Amino acid sequence: MGKLTRREFSKAAFVLPPLGGLASLMVPPSGGPRQASAGEAGPKPRKPNIVYFIIDELGYFELSCMGHKELRTPNIDRLAAEGVRFTQFLAGGCVCAPTRATLLTGKHLGHTSLRSNNGWEPLRAGEETIASMLKRAGYATGGFGKWGCGARGTSGVPETHGFDVFFGYYDQVHAHTFYPSYLIRNSQEVPLEGNPGSYLEGKTFSQYVIHDEAKKFLRANKDRPFFLYLPYTPPHGQYGFPDDDPSLAPYRDKPWPRDAKVYAAMVNLVDRQVGEILALLKELGLDDNTIVFFSGDNGGNEYFADKAARPDGLFGPNVDPATGKRRFRGGKGRLYEGGLRVPYIVRWPGKIKPGRVSDHLGYFPDIMPTLAELTGAPCPPDTDGLSILPELLSDNRPRPRPSSSSSTPNAEPAQRQHKYLYWEDCGQIAVREGAWKAVRTRGPKGVWELYDLATDLAETTDLAAKHPDILARLTRYAEEAHTPIQEGEVLDRDLVLRDRYIPLGKTIPDKPWGPPPRR
Template sequence: MKRLLLLFAVVLGLMPSNATLAADTVSPERPPNIVYLMADELAYYELSHMGHPKIHTPEIDRLAAEGIRFTHARAGAPVCAPLRCALLTGKHMGHASVRANDGGTPLRAEEPTIASMLRERGYATGGFGKWGCGGRDSTGVPEKHGFDTFFGYYDQVHAHSYYPPYLICNSEEVPLAGNNGGRQGETYSHYRIMDEAKKFIRDHRDEPFFCYLPITPPHGLYDIPSDDPAWQQYAGYSWIDDPSVPQDVKNYAAMVTMIDNNLGELRQLLTELNLQDNTIVFFTGDNGGEDRFKDREHPRGYLGPNVDPRTQLGFRGGKRNLFEGGLRIPFVVAWPGHIAPGSESDLAFYHPDLFPTLADLTGATPPGDLDGISIAPTLLGSDASAQQQREYLYWEYRQQTAVIAGKWKVIRPKPRAAWQLFDLSADPGETKNLASDHPEVVAKLAGYASAAHQPVQAGTYLDPARTRHERDRQAKTGFEQ
């Protein structure tokens, strides 16, 4: 009744249309399904709605047109494993249990995750893709952290190959016919992963589900079958037919379009099952882009992942560092009837914020010690005053530290180096160090950094020799026949 009254008020012009979107966000009968598709290393500017002249992403563009696009979303870390920990646990890098990027550092035993919270809420929970938060026989395996099933790669070195001899499902090996690692084989692993994700959605259509898709493309060895439908979108393009362009560049572009097609297939499946109106679909990158495929003519990479194709201005740095190029990610969300179509937000947030956000959107109860804040009010078009504001965002990786507070960002590239200060509102490319002009700002943000850091407490391996974990890492290049 409350929903009907609000809709009636909108029709009469008594309330703005997005007022209904923020009200009644969770049905008491069935909370919304969650599909979270996260591409590995897809950069902020590598999408056609960002004006990219070479890469085709019509389905992602359509999702943005039907939902909300965030312009200041950032990764929880500039590399794979730590950011997955930040996303799943709601902890920033000063508190996270996984801060190394070795692919094997585990979550601590019994550490709460988004999946464990949603399972307590009555959700079916499935993960499909690259885990990165603990190898086999560790305290960090996904089935011990809320996932009913996880199918894909537990170790990220294993995930570099699309033709491994096997994938993992709940810590057990699933053979892939005709494969032995490397760059060739009969069974393309990503196809199997997407098939399992679709099966999970079909199998759980009658109950709320969390479908977490931290897929590997376009990262790793840049391989895609020559008959993948993505290639059709590049037929007749001169740069694709140019023999001077490395094949890996062409493969990379096709892999991004393959991901785009995957998004379209998932949304088509939701429509087929009549679940489209009660499913929140997220599409994101994981960390900032890497300036891959560089040469003299293309110093920021052939595809310019961190360069605005319209202005030729770009983010400084890239993957593995804490400049904006390593942190800024694409982030698009749609939920028919709840998120206003064609919305755009400059709210600054990062991966730790997803845990409390999904708690709000689903009516679940999160732990009380999260570092993140919910961005649900912004997603749902609430009045700006409803969005909680934070003091700062915090990162550390290896010897680097960074803090953002409002328009200001400080970075210290090494423990004994001087802090650098940038005004992101005027200088998003981080070209002008203002530390000497604003020492009081530097001191304030450096204080936040000092308060945010705690010594890391990672999980452990039940098998000290890490036998099965090491086997998975070796599977990238295969085993002797």
């Protein structure tokens, strides 16, 4: 065997099956266990199915289980009641495309090949994703919704990154049109009936079609392990919405702008569709062997703000309903807590204790190694995440350290903790070490700030001058974490531009490419 780098050794050493063995997390095939006769192997346990919802723009407090007085989410509330809700499992970035890249590749934003939010920019050819990892492990892999990690005509299309099928939108600007003239399946256009190309109105509401295709995938793959990835676009604008949708009814007479009514209805629509997926899992007998993840993609956007009455937005994504006071600074597009805190819930009947609230500190890069440990799939060695499976399963038994085969005295807790967490996004940098957080805004000329989140969760008191030693350590981590970007490729410029500009009825500009991401 060749030499391993320290990083490679660390990853290889810690991608272990859960305590008790992977088989303890699997269930026998339907029909229940039976005794194997002498000389006959027993039935092979089936690997767990995985459903992963990531909801565009949904804020930390925008759930009724968080006490929100306007937004109605009974099915998501049920997920929380039957699973574990995390209070500080953070987004991988503060805007759409970068945060998805961290989730899918298991890398933080100092290592991803996609670090800006232009919407078409791609992953590199051959770059590993959760889908490619699980596909090699025998999983059917399907994605339905907003991709955002490479437009058509680039190296980043999902069907070359492990997805058997991806249906919806590739370019995320296209994804913000709910009445497009077409959607995309594995890079091929699928026309939508009665949609002339206006993004606000038409006959066919795209989210209905996307959700129906997701349910078809689930039914078609009920007899094998599957990874169902659901990056649903609602409630992200634009706000075209069917007038006869039942989710609009509770808000129709509210004294709000039309867009605000539609936003609330879209949150309820997503909740309704979550409920339909849960019901289908139950109908197919898959409920007990399916782990369901539910998350926002980045911090909430303070939509429909009014400087006098609603300075934090009409729905207050970062306002604690219990107190009426703002809990987190910033929002989408900022690396303060308001841009990184997302609702995060995981449910697995019989495996995850119901109704639990976890303060474990983690972020999106942790999901790839978590799913590797869960399924027994080899995890790529260049990921930055740490498996949170012990935390999910409330498994606190110590593991041997890699330097010892004995569990004592040279042992560590089952749930490993990050040395630090790292972000670079929208011209900003943030580093988190425990409760300490350093933030630099306004690009390379910005000034570093330091906050103690244990006493100042709202990030109001800059302690950089008081603790220069701590700030120096965190800024060293930032330098260590950043590597030069290795970008993906554009293979067909015309195809890239078609999905971005044609659906909006816009003229293709001579120079459509955005600037490179600032650090």
